[in-house]
Amino acid sequence: MSAVHAPARFLTFEGIDGAGKSSQIAGACSWLEARGLALIQTREPGGTPLGEQLRTLLLHEAMHIDTEAMLMFAARREHLAQRILPALAEGCWVVSDRFSDATYAYQVGGRGLAADKFARLEAWVHPGFQPDLTFLFDLDPAIAAARVAGTGSAPDRFEREQRDFFERVRAAYLARAAADPERFCVIDASASPGDISARITATLAERFFA
Ligand code: TYD
Numbered sequence: 001m002s003a004v005h006a007p008a009r010f011l012t013f014e015g016i017d018g019a020g021k022s023s024q025i026a027g028a029c030s031w032l033e034a035r036g037l038a039l040i041q042t043r044e045p046g047g048t049p050l051g052e053q054l055r056t057l058l059l060h061e062a063m064h065i066d067t068e069a070m071l072m073f074a075a076r077r078e079h080l081a082q083r084i085l086p087a088l089a090e091g092c093w094v095v096s097d098r099f100s101d102a103t104y105a106y107q108v109g110g111r112g113l114a115a116d117k118f119a120r121l122e123a124w125v126h127p128g129f130q131p132d133l134t135f136l137f138d139l140d141p142a143i144a145a146a147r148v149a150g151t152g153s154a155p156d157r158f159e160r161e162q163r164d165f166f167e168r169v170r171a172a173y174l175a176r177a178a179a180d181p182e183r184f185c186v187i188d189a190s191a192s193p194g195d196i197s198a199r200i201t202a203t204l205a206e207r208f209f210a
Helices: 021-034 049-060 065-089 100-110 115-125 141-151 163-179 193-208
Strands: 010-015 039-043 093-097 133-138 184-188
Touching: 010 021, 010 100, 021 039, 021 093, 021 133, 021 193, 039 065, 049 065, 065 093, 065 100, 065 115, 100 115, 100 163, 133 163, 133 193, 141 163, 163 184, 184 193
Parallel strands: 010 093, 010 133, 039 093, 133 184
Antiparallel strands: none
């Protein structure tokens, strides 16, 4: 099948907490693997042993906003060096639960980090490099909050934020998507899981296997 020889791609999934991307990531990976592609599934913050330690700090320790942004990018630098770039170089697709769009949405949009600080960190850590395709799960924060509460697990430092924080995160995600419509596929995350999955696989098929 010619599709197997498609060049390796870097795909990311984004959205506010509770938007429902986790199960869809698993489904997208299964769909790609069924086409005979090698892939790794990973996440941010995290994806490496050091990155996972930074994740624990980021999700549970109070810290200055600049520290938070720099630790997100420190974890990302390690992730790129240890996993993302080597995998792509070997022809292995990479599917990541979040990448730099999350820093733009949460730290710039949510927390109010200066956009130029974000831009400098992004230009330092991955100049000229972006995901090939980003699925943005867009959802009303009120619905997302109900979903997070329904999981019953203890909320982390981000999940404990108020509705207005997630309104700002959502708006920043949508602004970033509007600035790069070729890269982003915005998904209405209030749709049924079946409809979302169909939209994702149709987009993958059209973008990479047509
Ligand atoms: P996520 O893995 O989606 O959380 P969960 O395991 O609870 O589904 O992401 C962890 C949190 O980190 C999430 O609230 C968003 C936040 N985050 C940022 O604030 N900035 C970033 O750059 C990244 C990658 C994540």
